[in-house]
Amino acid sequence: MSQDFNLHIPPGRSEAVHFAGNSCDSADNPKRKPSIREALHETAVLLEALPQASPRLEAELLLCHATGLARTKLLTWPEAEIGDKDLARFKSLVQRRLAGEPIAYIRGRQAFWTLDLCVTADTLIPRPETELLVELTLERLPADAPLLILDAGSGSGAIAAALASERPAWTLIATDRSIRAARVARDNLRENAPGNSGVVACHWLAPIAEGSLHAVVGNPPYIRDADPHLQLGDLPREPRRALAAGPDGLDAIRALSAQAVARLRPAGFIALEHGFDQGSAVRAILTQQGFGDIVTHRDLSGRERATTGLLAI
Numbered sequence: 272m273s274q275d276f277n278l279h280i281p282p283g284r285s286e287a288v289h290f291a292g293n294s295c296d297s298a299d300n301p302k303r304k305p306s307i308r309e310a311l312h313e314t315a316v317l318l319e320a321l322p323q324a325s326p327r328l329e330a331e332l333l334l335c336h337a338t339g340l341a342r343t344k345l346l347t348w349p350e351a352e353i354g355d356k357d358l359a360r361f362k363s364l365v366q367r368r369l370a371g372e373p374i375a376y377i378r379g380r381q382a383f384w385t386l387d388l389c390v391t392a393d394t395l396i397p398r399p400e401t402e403l404l405v406e407l408t409l410e411r412l413p414a415d416a417p418l419l420i421l422d423a424g425s426g427s428g429a430i431a432a433a434l435a436s437e438r439p440a441w442t443l444i445a446t447d448r449s450i451r452a453a454r455v456a457r458d459n460l461r462e463n464a465p466g467n468s469g470v471v472a473c474h475w476l477a478p479i480a481e482g483s484l485h486a487v488v489g490n491p492p493y494i495r496d497a498d499p500h501l502q503l504g505d506l507p508r509e510p511r512r513a514l515a516a517g518p519d520g521l522d523a524i525r526a527l528s529a530q531a532v533a534r535l536r537p538a539g540f541i542a543l544e545h546g547f548d549q550g551s552a553v554r555a556i557l558t559q560q561g562f563g564d565i566v567t568h569r570d571l572s573g574r575e576r577a578t579t580g581l582l583a584i
């Protein structure tokens with residue numbers, strides 16, 4: 272991106288940092304360092320140029336990442352000056368963000384459910400909408416039973432980690448075709464649910480024994496190959512195999528639910544996330560595959576987001 276970062280180093284004065292609009296002119300005091308308040312303000316203004324950014328929040332998160340300070344420290348200590356090394360790190364992070372890199376990949380972390388997960392460019396950035404799958408699974412299944420549950424297409428392992436951390440009696444298996452994503456999931460599961468979860472790099476549920484699972488939960492790719500949304504926001508930087516699934520976006524849901532039929536126990540539970548306009552198509556797929564009690568659930572914005580069912584006995 273051609274946009275310049277305003278926390279610029281003026282030519283010929285490489286040790287000084289100049290802030291546009293700063294009443295304390297840097298020409299009078301060339302060695303003066305920017306304060307936290309100034310750095311956050313100018314960065315937030317710059318980040319307004321990005322579509323779908325949360326400028327002030329992102330500026331704070333990047334400054335925390337660059338300096339190692341807690342967010343509360345930034346808010347309670349806004350007049351503190353930023354040292355040269357921290358400032359150089361901060362500027363480089365802001366440049367990356369201005370070039371379109373998602374904030375989650377820059378920080379290497381993303382909040383999901385109650386957890387702070389590791390994410391990389393090999394994993395989808397977990398979305399708040401996906402917490403609906405966690406809620407539905409926690410509501411529908413007995414908390415203290417020793418259930419075997421599979422998170423199909425686990426990416427960072429977000430769903431498996433959330434469920435396993437909430438339900439110590441359950442065992443969570445996370446699967447993903449990407450070995451690199453599976454490594455990230457392994458680290459997140461070790462950190463958040465070390466005693467009752469594991470990960471396998473494989474095609475959906477392929478290596479799982481028939482009739483062994485109590486539940487299959489998944490947020491598979493479901494965007495149509497030609498959907499222009501694939502060019503918006505963070506999506507162009509996320510792995511395409513995590514997002515797109517054929518001409519109608521339903522290839523992955525068909526494949527994974529077909530595999531689930533053989534591997535679920537009788538009355539086994541399935542919960543799948545899908546696009547807001549795919550509810551009726553997903554209900555039809557699950558009905559055709561032998562599931563009953565099929566219900567589509569809405570997310571917080573009132574849009575159809577996940578469909579659940581029970582394998583007919």
Ligand SMILES: C[S@@+](CC[C@H](N)C(=O)[O-])C[C@H]1O[C@@H](n2cnc3c(N)ncnc32)[C@H](O)[C@@H]1O
Pocket residue numbers: 394395396397398401423424425426427428429430446447448449452473474475489490491492493512513514523
């Ligand atoms: C939409 S992402 C979801 C990631 C994670 N569950 C989440 O909600 O953040 C879909 C995931 O499915 C994985 N995937 C795609 N095709 C697969 C397949 N055939 N077998 C297993 N995983 C697959 C992708 O690698 C990607 O990590």
